[in-house]
Amino acid sequence: MYRFLERRLVEHLRAFLLRAYGLEAANIVVEQPPKIEFGEYALPLAFELARKLRKAPRKIAEEVVAGVGTIPGFEKLEVAGGGYINVRVNRAEVASALIADEAPAAEVPPGKVLVEHSSINPNKAAHIGHLRNAILGDTFVRMLRFAGREVDVQNYIDNTGAQVADVVVGFLNIEKKSRAEIELLAAAPRFDYVCWDLYARVSQWYEEDKTNLQSRSATLHAIEEGNNETAAIADLISVAVLKRHLETMERLDIEYDFLPRESEILHLHFWDAAFAKLKESGVLTFENEGKNKGCWVMRRAGTAKSETTAGMEDTANGNVPDSIAEEDQKVIVRSNRTVGYVGKDIAYHMWKFGLLGRDFGYRKFYRYPNAHECWISTIHGETEHPHFGDVAEIYNVIDARQSEAQNTVIEALRGLGHDEAADRYTHFSYEMVALTPRCAAELGYQLSEEDKSRSWIEVSGRKGFGVKADDLLDALIAAARTEVDARHPELSNAERADISTQIAIGALRYFMLKFTKPSVIAFDFKDALSFEGDTGPYAQYAAVRASNIFRKGGFDPDRFVRESDGGASAAPHDGAAGGDGASRVSTIDFAKFLGGESADDIWELWLTAAKTSYIVGQCIATTEPAYLAKHAFQLAQLFNTFYHRYPILIETDEDRKKFLLTTAALVRRELIRVLAIMGIDVPPVM
RNA sequence: GGGCCCGUAGCUCAAGCGGAUAGAGCAUCGGAUUUCUAAUCCGAGGGUUGCAGGUUCGAUUCCUGCCGGGCCUACCA
Known part of the structure; x- marks a missing residue:
């Protein structure tokens, strides 16, 4: 969704530049504003054009804002600072497309x-x-x-x-x-x-x-x-x-x-x-x-x-x-x-x-x-x-x-x-x-003084020196099991085993994905076995919390958003969305809940949820999966803040309650989808 | 010698094609709603982005040189 709107924005800008200045703009840079208050997109193009047009950036920005005209899906453009153009989308429109899980069919290159x-x-x-x-x-x-x-x-x-x-x-x-x-x-x-x-x-x-x-x-x-x-x-x-x-x-x-x-x-x-x-x-x-x-x-x-x-x-x-x-x-x-x-x-x-x-x-x-x-x-x-x-x-x-x-x-x-x-x-x-020197020492490796001062020590199959994959998985499952046993003694042995395994895999896969490719991972059990903060279980837990709301409230998340099919195996979204839901909550009212600065925090959550396919596109183009891990973490982080700030089930305003439930359902769907792309399941409870 | 990569907070890492006040997590310290809650949330401290120049309205990002580290450079795979 986010990606699609960006493309449309660029097309309109390009048309305007050609119309107004006779410029063929090859590359129009679109940024994401540092804060949600500034809007959804930011354009530094007035700065670039200043030299070419021999005008002040601010003046150019004003001309662009005045001349570009209305763009479907967008609220307005506005000039900020010395010449930035901040762009605001129509939140209600984006929201309704998101709820329906509509995404324009992306052009898929041919061939295997x-x-x-x-x-x-x-x-x-x-x-x-x-x-x-x-x-x-x-x-x-x-x-x-x-x-x-x-x-x-x-x-x-x-x-x-x-x-x-x-x-x-x-x-x-x-x-x-x-x-x-x-x-x-x-x-x-x-x-x-x-x-x-x-x-x-x-x-x-x-x-x-x-x-x-x-x-x-x-x-x-x-x-x-x-x-x-x-x-x-x-x-x-x-x-x-x-x-x-x-x-x-x-x-x-x-x-x-x-x-x-x-x-x-x-x-x-x-x-x-x-x-x-x-x-x-x-x-x-x-x-x-x-x-x-x-x-x-x-x-x-x-x-x-x-x-x-x-x-x-x-x-x-x-x-x-x-x-x-x-x-x-x-x-x-x-x-x-x-x-x-x-x-x-x-x-x-x-x-x-x-x-x-x-x-x-x-x-x-x-x-x-x-x-x-x-x-x-x-x-x-x-x-x-x-x-x-x-x-x-x-x-x-x-x-x-x-x-x-x-x-x-x-x-x-x-x-x-x-x-x-x-x-x-x-x-x-x-x-x-x-391996970190500490980890190497834990494994019984004799460290020279030189080794101790290194930031990492290379594993060596020839020396039999390293951490075996199955051993690490076993250790992760055992660590997760301790937590699950303490939290959910009421569950059966098999259920606790399953959940522990899901958490262990979530931790491991996330750990291997959170570092960008050119970064050497200095492995340490302490970091790898962590289930808190910037970790897979943190993101899994956010999704579980979203599910908890619906389970305890007796609602079906399906009623609030079009359900995801799990993500990774999904065909590209066909966009022929099923607006079938007679019981589906109307989206018209949501404008009032998403509008204005007071709703910025919740809107940021929606906007982040809208970025999944945009992020995946970036990951593919740059062959860098770490951006998706970052995205999962940001989404989980924003949701946890939301979860804490807005108790949903005790909300007395029925319309607002519906809106908050829809928010939770949407984030739940996207989080499950993003994690599935990373090969991470969301346990039923944590 | 040549080629590629890296150097950002105490630690581990982010920062899309050069953009707004360089962000997270961990660790430390101080707090949190009898609720869908604690594998969580809020707050605080912590930075001359290795050094020196250059390009630019603007540099963590691009260029040059230096310092430090890693990898590759076998009639091994």
Whole structure:
């Protein structure tokens, strides 16, 4: 709603500027006033125009206000200060549209979106860093779906890499386990924890004697080769750990559609197809000398062509591949003819955009309780399967450390002549989760003096140092359970368990979303286990309080606003609102309750509730989910103030009571919707 | 050496394309309606936005330089 009105305002302003001054305004900045008293929108455009029109800003602002005319849905424009234009909407009109949950159909770009997230090495338990990735990714998926996009969720599985090989080495060379024994372990609960510890021991074992590393390369080679006992063991381990990852993520309500694996990229020869095209287009060059002699290399992203070769390009007919300075070379194919992971990634991304000319085999892998099927790549697949890949846009949720590799893949696509694909390739980059020194000490890590002075300490899978995802979830559930038990002894065991879980997930998902992406999260149990203030449970509690009003008052919130369908899975609102409610409360009277300065506080609540799709749009455009967490918190905060200030059920003026109930119903609906987009449920009671 | 990111209150973080008095939470201190209430609400203190310049009517935001920190820069993945 808010978004729609803003667009309409801009259109009118643009028309006016053209009419009055003959100006084509490319970009009209619309701000939100610092205080609700100033109106709903603020325009600094008079300042920008002052130079161009050679007039005082204030004078221009006055002309705009006088000349722009009436705009449907708007009350008035007014000049403030030295030239600000503050804009006021017609509150009653906005309110009635909000109650009906009317939203003009937004234009949805064509084509499918592919979001890749999680991508955890299947050799050990998921940890808090993986949680940040999965929660960011899953929330972004929900945002895209809320905006009407069709989305495929992929989780890339590196099942043939060194990390899996290490755990295989651990079982075979250190533990001396047989295949049958490993199978037995893999079937036990939390096999991923076993691997977590073993992985750390293997790293230790390598350090003790460097010759032990030979086991790794032999194992790695056998795995890549396939069709042997070692490869079979690697497969059974990686599949078992992968299933554990899916279970862990399922606890957070995170699901995937497809699990492409590196083994298939290898065995279905994706690379061969890509290699041919990369050679043909000159993206790859063969080095005849230097330290990379015998390798196929490409220019690393972010490195510039050297002066000499760039200058000679014109005369050389442009056909000769530029030589790349040694330090700017990225080895794609090693001198022993094997392909590095960036090469595989290039092939994989050509597949994503439907540019490779090959496809995976598919089989069903995991069925969620809601009957949703998650598919996995395989060599010979089922004949009937959904169509993955060949998408219009991709988002790769991968931490910032891989930005150079990501950019190299993008440059490869450009070099192949696929600029349109490269432009729709987004590296959804975020910073890592580390531990505060205090948290590290709690986990038994010996801190050096230098460590103690750091603001964070990086987790390390190799050292087995970090907080496992399931452990954190268990701790959160236990902490929530203590509170729920104390508050609601009358509830059954199962009910208290459910509520505790919902609160734990709310706390965790909110915690991972409240930080902006470039911020390193210095993890600390004290902050993560907090249920007060700027947290998920705070927002959940506000929604529960809204429900309490209706339950205790014996009202149905449905009667006051058009019900939300839960948000995340919603199709774009069709706007063909159901004005069916004979019992629905009339909205006409509300003008008197929403008008004037005395109603500013309640109006601010309504206005904030109106911003959800506007905020989601911002989040998508900037790939920054943190704005939505901020929005949820603001809405909850404003509601809590309202809740405290206006006791509804004892209100004696019936019209005013209806108005207050409508306010609560509206906020309840929007809060539930916003939280659903973040993957957070609202418990029945708290 | 080169590339990317960061530096804001005691702590952890916000601040849409440059805009109005730089905001929250935590912590500290002081308060709160017998109500739909306390996983809450109200109030107080707390800031030279790392430093120095520049651009601008206006800079936490853009530019340059410095200081401090992180990540990347392997024929590992």
